[in-house]
Amino acid sequence: MIDRIIEACARNRAITLILTAVAVVAGVWAMKNIPLDAIPDLSDTQVIIYSKWDRSPDIIEDQVTYPIVTALLGAPKVQAVRGFSDFGYSYVYVIFEDGTDLYWARSRTLEYLSKILPRLPQGVQTELGPDATSVGWVFQYALVDKSGQNDLAQLKTFQDWYLKYYLQSVPGVAEVATVGGFARQYQVNVDPNALLAYGVTLD
Template structure:
């Protein structure tokens, strides 16, 4: 089988060289037209809703703010996952969308649903959308420290 392939290639040099040139040209064209990112965004489209409810315990924030927000935001079109976190005086709700959903479309849908649920929240609770950022920002964290002990944190 291989002997026949070699025999055919030797007798049809022009076709072999032509095929090699075409494959090489196609490779160069593909390489030049491939988009390049330093850090490609492989994360899901997410919208963060931050709600402040000053002076309230996490359980109160969970019952009065986080739960109504998460149940309402579960019905946002193309929402894949909704996660809520309750802290002292604050609530964070992360809405993750299906692949291919535009970030600004997702933010506008969440804002629509947020305006619907605003009446069910306590009067002192203030909900706002977080910055339009992706999950890629959590890849790398660093700390500035002085192992010698000669420099304080303000000078670093």
């Protein structure tokens, strides 16, 4: 079979050259126009529900994680629901069937989540994770002050109030997550005698 192809190409040189040129042009066009992923996204369609509440893991499991998991089990196209409870945090991963649109999945999750939010304890802060996949973490950086003039609290303040918003304005960036550093705190020392003298209460 291969011998016949080589023989046919040798006899029809003009046609062979024309077909080769067409193949080269088509290949160059495909490289410039067909979108390609450097890392193909083979992950499942999932939506992450993040809740914050300053309680122990067992209380969060019973009063936050379990109600959210049971409420989302009946959502359409849901393949699995996994909940994890930690000290002060709750993570619920809602995994949908293959081929499910991510934004459709997020809207269905919000719809079912709205039914359970009024029944959660007061003070629980619940929100959806970013609209990104598990392979979306593409860059990691660290703020280091080699001069020693800024401490960790100042670096975290610069990250949270300036650099974070600059990076979020870049097209294609879904979220900029901050890890580490010290949060700046402001403490007010109250003089009980002065409060009593002026008739002022802490309320």
